[in-house]
Amino acid sequence: MSSSKLFKQLNSLIINSIKGDMFDAEEFHIEYYKSGNNSLVYFKPKDKKSASFIEVFQLTFNAQGDVEIVKMVEPSGDYTKIVFSNKVLNNPVSDALFNH
Numbered sequence: 821m822s823s824s825k826l827f828k829q830l831n832s833l834i835i836n837s838i839k840g841d842m843f844d845a846e847e848f849h850i851e852y853y854k855s856g857n858n859s860l861v862y863f864k865p866k867d868k869k870s871a872s873f874i875e876v877f878q879l880t881f882n883a884q885g886d887v888e889i890v891k892m893v894e895p896s897g898d899y900t901k902i903v904f905s906n907k908v909l910n911n912p913v914s915d916a917l918f919n920h
Contacts, residue, residue: 848877857883871895 848858848863849887863877880889886907 847861855880859885 853860859881861879865871875893875895878891882888891899891903895896
């Protein structure tokens with residue numbers, strides 16, 4: 821299984837969580853937790869091939885429902901962690917940026 825497929829799954833989880841779409845319970849065992857004001861969602865792959873490469877995808881949401889942290893944990897315990905900081909939401913973009 822290629823790492824690009826895993827990152828596509830991770831990307832899909834992030835995008836769907838931002839859009840507010842439901843998570844795919846057919847592909848993952850999903851667990852929900854609270855940690856202070858944050859919500860944590862753990863996605864454990866159901867597919868044995870995927871599970872041999874990735875133990876769990878973890879998404880951390882702040883109290884407003886924004887994704888704060890994405891963590892991809894391998895069965896060995898090694899992980900990739902992405903922290904979103906200095907976010908700017910719905911910032912106006914000049915039309916001039918789209919004219920060439």
